[in-house]
Amino acid sequence: MSSDVILSIITAALSIATFQATVRLATPITLAALCGIWSERSGVVNIGIEGIMLSAACTGFLGTIYANQALGSKSVSLFVGLVAALATGLLLALLLGVLAVRFKTDQIIAGTVINILAVGATGYIYRRYLATDAPVAPGVLSPITDWPLIGPVFSALSHIPIIGPLLFTLQPIALSMLILVALTHYILFYTPWGLRTRSVGENPRAADTLGINVFRMRYTDVLIGGAIAGLAGAWYTLEQVGVFTPNMTAGRGFIGLAAMIFGKWNPVGAFLAALLFAFAEAIQPILQTQAPQVPYQFFAMIPYLLTIIVLAGLVGRATPPAADGKPYEA
Amino acid sequence: MATTAPTVQTQAQKPGWPDTIRRVLNSMVVPVLAVITALAVGAVIIFFTSGGFGNPSQAFQTVFLAYQGLIEGAFLKERGFSETLVATTPYIFSGLAVAFAFKGGLFNIGAEGQFFLGAVTAAWVGFAVGMPPVIHLIFALAMGFLGGAMWGAIPGFLKARTGAHEVITTIMLNYTAFLLVDWLVTGPFRSKTGTAPKTPDVLESARLPTFFAAPDRLHLGFVLAVVTAIFIWWVLNKTTLGFEIRTVGANRFAAQYAGISVARIFVLTMAIAGGLAGVSGAVEVLGLQHNLPAFFSAGYGFDSIAVALLAHSDPIGVIPSAFLFGALRNGADLMELRSGVSKQIISIIQALILLFVAAPEIIRALYRIRKPETAIEETPLTQGWG
Numbered sequence: 001m002s003s004d005v006i007l008s009i010i011t012a013a014l015s016i017a018t019f020q021a022t023v024r025l026a027t028p029i030t031l032a033a034l035c036g037i038w039s040e041r042s043g044v045v046n047i048g049i050e051g052i053m054l055s056a057a058c059t060g061f062l063g064t065i066y067a068n069q070a071l072g073s074k075s076v077s078l079f080v081g082l083v084a085a086l087a088t089g090l091l092l093a094l095l096l097g098v099l100a101v102r103f104k105t106d107q108i109i110a111g112t113v114i115n116i117l118a119v120g121a122t123g124y125i126y127r128r129y130l131a132t133d134a135p136v137a138p139g140v141l142s143p144i145t146d147w148p149l150i151g152p153v154f155s156a157l158s159h160i161p162i163i164g165p166l167l168f169t170l171q172p173i174a175l176s177m178l179i180l181v182a183l184t185h186y187i188l189f190y191t192p193w194g195l196r197t198r199s200v201g202e203n204p205r206a207a208d209t210l211g212i213n214v215f216r217m218r219y220t221d222v223l224i225g226g227a228i229a230g231l232a233g234a235w236y237t238l239e240q241v242g243v244f245t246p247n248m249t250a251g252r253g254f255i256g257l258a259a260m261i262f263g264k265w266n267p268v269g270a271f272l273a274a275l276l277f278a279f280a281e282a283i284q285p286i287l288q289t290q291a292p293q294v295p296y297q298f299f300a301m302i303p304y305l306l307t308i309i310v311l312a313g314l315v316g317r318a319t320p321p322a323a324d325g326k327p328y329e330a
Numbered sequence: 331m332a333t334t335a336p337t338v339q340t341q342a343q344k345p346g347w348p349d350t351i352r353r354v355l356n357s358m359v360v361p362v363l364a365v366i367t368a369l370a371v372g373a374v375i376i377f378f379t380s381g382g383f384g385n386p387s388q389a390f391q392t393v394f395l396a397y398q399g400l401i402e403g404a405f406l407k408e409r410g411f412s413e414t415l416v417a418t419t420p421y422i423f424s425g426l427a428v429a430f431a432f433k434g435g436l437f438n439i440g441a442e443g444q445f446f447l448g449a450v451t452a453a454w455v456g457f458a459v460g461m462p463p464v465i466h467l468i469f470a471l472a473m474g475f476l477g478g479a480m481w482g483a484i485p486g487f488l489k490a491r492t493g494a495h496e497v498i499t500t501i502m503l504n505y506t507a508f509l510l511v512d513w514l515v516t517g518p519f520r521s522k523t524g525t526a527p528k529t530p531d532v533l534e535s536a537r538l539p540t541f542f543a544a545p546d547r548l549h550l551g552f553v554l555a556v557v558t559a560i561f562i563w564w565v566l567n568k569t570t571l572g573f574e575i576r577t578v579g580a581n582r583f584a585a586q587y588a589g590i591s592v593a594r595i596f597v598l599t600m601a602i603a604g605g606l607a608g609v610s611g612a613v614e615v616l617g618l619q620h621n622l623p624a625f626f627s628a629g630y631g632f633d634s635i636a637v638a639l640l641a642h643s644d645p646i647g648v649i650p651s652a653f654l655f656g657a658l659r660n661g662a663d664l665m666e667l668r669s670g671v672s673k674q675i676i677s678i679i680q681a682l683i684l685l686f687v688a689a690p691e692i693i694r695a696l697y698r699i700r701k702p703e704t705a706i707e708e709t710p711l712t713q714g715w716g
Contacts, residue, residue, distance in 0.1 A: 047497060103691045108437055108497060109639070113685045116632050120677030127672035128379055254501050297513040304502040311494040 005290055012286045016165055018279075023166060024240070026271070026278035027174045028053065028249070031232035032256020033263065033270035034177075034184050038225035039093075040265060041188060042218045043201040044100050045107040045325040048114030049229050050253025052092045056233025058122040060085030061137070061244040062129065064237070069135035077138055081238050082231075089230020090223055092118070097222040101215055104327035119247065126246050140242045143171050173231060173239045180228060184267040197221050201321035204328040214328050229253070251304065258307040262314055265321065273310070280306050361640050363693050364686035365654065372679040373397065376671050396669035403664025404657040412548040416618065418656030420445075422555035423610030424630040425637030425648040425655075426562050427482075427603045431496075432643040433566055434599035435579035440485060440500025441607040442631020443507030444478035448608025450511045451477030453615045453622040454519060456532025466535040467616065474612025475605040481507060482604015483597055490593035496600070504631060515624040528623035538617035549617035556649060558606070563645040575599050607634075636684035655680065 012018070032049045039046035064081030071077060092114055099110035145155045145168070158168040167178075188194035196217055199207040204214045232253075237244050255277050262276075263269025280302045287299045373393045381389035404414050424441045431438035438444075452474035461469060485499040521530040538549040566572035577585040578595045586592050610630060615622055637655050641647030658680065662673035686693050694701065 099689050103689045105689045109688045112437075112439070112632075112635060113681065113688050116636065116684055117678070117681035119632065120674065120679075120681045124375075124379075124672055124674035124678055127674050251501060251505050254498055258498055295513045295517060297509040301506050301509050304505045307502045308488070308494070308499050311498055312488045312492040 009286060009290045012290065013283045016162070018282050018286065019166055020169070021282035022275055022278045023170065024174055025281045026274040027177045028232040028235050028252045029256045029259055029274035029277050030177050030181060030271050031228050031235070032253045033260040033274055034180055034267060035225035035229040035232065036257050036260040037184065037265055037267055037270060038221045038228065040260070040324050041201045041321055042197050042221035043204060043321060043323040043326065043328070044096070044218055044222050045111065046096060046222065046225060047108055047111030047257065048092065048096055049256060050249055050251065051115035051118030052089050052226060052229040053233040053253045054122055054247070054249045055092060055118045056085035056088040056230040057236040057248060058125055058244050059088040060234040061237035062125065065135040065137055068138040074138040078141055078238055082234050085234035085238070086227050086230040089226040089228070089233065093223045093226020093229070097219045100327065101218050107325050123246050126244065130244060137243050141172050141239045143169055144175060145169055171239050173235045176231065181267045181271045188267065198321070201323055204323050208330070214330070255303060255307050258311055262310050277303050277306060357642060359699065360690045360693050361687060363697055364683050367686055367693065367696065368679050368682035371682050372675055375678060376675060380671065392669050392671060396665050396671045399665040399668030400661035404661030407664065409546055410660070412542070412546055414653070414657045414660045415552050416547050416549070417660040418653045419551045419555045419617070420610045420614050420630050421634065421637050421652035421655045422559055422648055423613065424607050424634035425641065425652050426559060426645060427607035427610065428634045428638035429641060429643040429645060429648055430562060430606060431599055431603040432638060433579050434575040434595060435582060436486070436489070436596065436599055437497050438482070438500060438600065438603045439497055439631065439635065440482065440503050440604070441634045443500070443504035444481045444604040444607035445611040445630055446507045446511045447481040447611070448474040448478035449611030449615045449622050450514055450519070451608070452612030453529045453532060456536035456616060457530040460533065461535060463535040466533065467538065470532070470536045470616055471609060471612050474608045476608070478608015478611065479601040479605035482607065483601040486597040486600025490596040512624055515622055521621070526623060529621045531621045532616060536616055537620060538613065547618060551613035551617040554613065559645045559649050566645065571598070633680060636680050639684060639687050
């Protein structure tokens, strides 16, 4: 590869468009990581994030198209879809909670059950309701700049150099991802609730002695994580793609877990890690146009290989919550 | 309490055959009830997604037709039973791949990727290398094992060296394997003939022989799978390596203290597990497909976790467990044809089986069964991320 090609790749990779794509593609990964953080900070390993996302993507789309068929309003039907996705996230997180907290099932297996159930159930729903004769999809959520009332404000702010196009042209779920990162950080480290969450994840016995209900804390936090993973699923069908296809989450839930570990169970750290993974995805089209002689499959491998490298390089030095994955016996 | 204590003792002193049989039967109660319950829940799902209370008579008929089709397709129709055995074969190998890793305390979710690597290596050896008949077949199978073993050894090595959790690394390698094989099959290994991308057919000398005349597809792979299951049982229970693997699985720190190299066992366990999944792929190519098509979605990776757990990770138990999954997979087509119910319902039923086996408390609560006194030892998998 000549130096000209490398130079043109670098210039294209460092454009505002690439950075915009990076933040956009970081959305499901960051949300998956936040789900993992909520769950694991309270001591429950959640490996079923991928399955929760896939299920929420499916039900979100299902809710949207049937609401659109019945009501004919794009914004209302997308809202119905969003509610369906969040409800699915809560429901599957409840299943994980019951298995992990109540039945003390091995948490890795409990999460795997959710993943397998999600592939089966969404595959069935797809074939039964979506593959043929499905109602028309109304499209995706509009960027904030097109919204009534707050839209003009965001439009005006988007003219700020660099930060403007990056932050104020975002679509709603991407924007709520940024808010959720800040909110999770604040709750975990600056509120009594966060302190209790961390204490049941580090030393549930001591927390119990101090009068904290370990089981209730874990249920609540796993459910919050589930709702966030539901939002991550909604990103696929309601904000990014606009239709549901089987297995469309393509491992992003697991990459989110790697981002959580890379970010040391810290929301901001996980977000930065997610940006790295998303950047590896965002530069793929650039690499493909600049180096067409390389088969596309090798570029597509980059996020997965990067995940392995990051895990191998950092796990030893990243310390999970002490009681992570251990069922609590009252 | 005082009266029961001596009986327990006498039982422990005389562990005869009846006792062993009783234990085996006891250990089968939960799995059997799990399968029955999953099929029942499957029926409810079919009922509600094909009319439900709006048209109950039609919905009932659909449920009936679906299960009738399933049983007929799996066993009763022409060549139904032999096709079930054909479908059982890869499940035995990949179920063993997961079960074997479980014994070493490792969760191998990477059977799918290892399957692909084994399939593509065996296909390549099969079409590109010329050899005398029997030797060619053995060489192709061995290379299939090696392909899967290399892919499996990577997460084992990473876990031993860096502590990277095998659950995430194996899944990432699944996606990588899929892309790698996709490139090989659409690129360098692509057959010159035919429009759909696939590898050339493997030579006759590398194909697994079939037992009966042409339309019947039952091949030597099934016998090979059963023999492998018995061999794996022997390795785990009668060899030093097996003892070391089980010790690491039960408590890696105690194993370390006892002088076992945990790192070596991690790599070996994952390599053998990967090799078994690789043979699964090789056998599908050499015995059944005779080539590897692009976008070949096997789906054995996730299913094999359920196969292994249903068998309590027992290599012999994997055989009936795989047979059940093979029957479901084989019967699914006629089920869809007869009732119009999408065959994807099988995946839901399989996931439910896994759910009930993983959380036996649900089954025990449903059927009011007491917890067995001698609980089967379970290897904890969730040991943090390090």
